[in-house]
Amino acid sequence: MSALASRPAGLETRRAILDAALDLFSERSFDGASTRAIAELAGVTQPLLNYHFAGKEELWRAAVDDLFERFRTSMERRLSGLRGVDDVTIAKLMVRHFVEFSAANPQLHRIIMQESKRAGARLDWLVETHVRPLYENALAMFEHLAARGELGPVAPAHLYYLLTGAGATVFVMAPECERLTGVDPFAPEFVAAHADLVVDLLIRATTKEPV
Amino acid sequence: MSALASRPAGLETRRAILDAALDLFSERSFDGASTRAIAELAGVTQPLLNYHFAGKEELWRAAVDDLFERFRTSMERRLSGLRGVDDVTIAKLMVRHFVEFSAANPQLHRIIMQESKRAGARLDWLVETHVRPLYENALAMFEHLAARGELGPVAPAHLYYLLTGAGATVFVMAPECERLTGVDPFAPEFVAAHADLVVDLLIRATTKEPV
């Protein structure tokens, strides 16, 4: 009756649909991505989306769930086995991993930015389900840095959007960057240099009292 | 025959349509903003949009033209009569004005970010018509700062997206910021503090060689 995906073929199809949905939702926004376009990119027919997912909205949530799950697990893997390392080094690693993940998966902030522009049910769900846990982690990181004297008296809301904006925007806007500057922001050297800058931004740019 | 807006009533209607179009295009993306919703917000009927503008695409371009024109004139007004002032102070004023304009007009970067995610005719037009001139100004500013020894050896593509991302993201994502942090980013004190941080980011965060 319902789509339990209990057979291998169903799981593969489901994954193909999720990948296609993530790409098109993040690139064209929720309204701009038609279910027919998603189905075509996934190599299936359009009504099959309604077999595997209850509707467009639930397909969107499933694709976003999948993306955030990958971000969470990759961050945990990156920080595992670092029990003895000091907070400043861990903070640098977290910021660097965030930038690198944003480069490898620009869909993350494309979707966040898309939905965050407008109040509504999708934003409510996104914030409470996925964004707030990340924000809490960031707050904890800021407090650790402040306790070590590495952070100036800057409110966390400023820091959070300064960091995420500085770290992710160039990858969100990669097509413009390429056309405007001739630089491919996904090139490994660019990603590494950008991560360095954002880490420096966190550690150094706020240590002195702003004007 | 064509919409020349030679009568006062036509000009007022045209302005109402442009304002409504800018709000909905920036908030809901090009596809998500229906011409009927724009017409309703402007207080007119839907076919009237096709009387004043050749089609949805041209309405979008007209609204974007209008917005960038306001940004350009406000920046020129801000920097006029500063002939004797040194380059560093001028650069700070430029960055501060950019942040303040982004707070007062979040539609600017909402539209840029929306279109910059995907290659296409709208992005091509946007970059060549409006974004590249702004980027050239930023490049000139970077060079002036570098000549004064106030800038580290950072490629302009990094600096440009670091600055615009750090300065505009919190206002683009204002609904999320409010819900996530409880802070209203449009409050004058928040805008001023954010502008201070971004100015500091430009002047200080890059003066030392990154790791």
Place this chain on the structure above:
DNA sequence: ATTATATCTGATCGAACGATAAGATCCATC
């Protein structure tokens, strides 16, 4: 007052949208 043109509305077109119904096909199990 009449005319001409600018401005605006109601009706409606074909296309694309998300969703559903009915049935074909596949495959593990007995």
Place this chain on the structure above:
DNA sequence: GATGGATCTTATCGTTCGATCAGATATAAT
């Protein structure tokens, strides 16, 4: 190898989309 549920397709529904057209209304010019 027959059965039954899981998977997938074809056909099509009602709605909304951007656009067009014919005509109503308003206003400036004569």
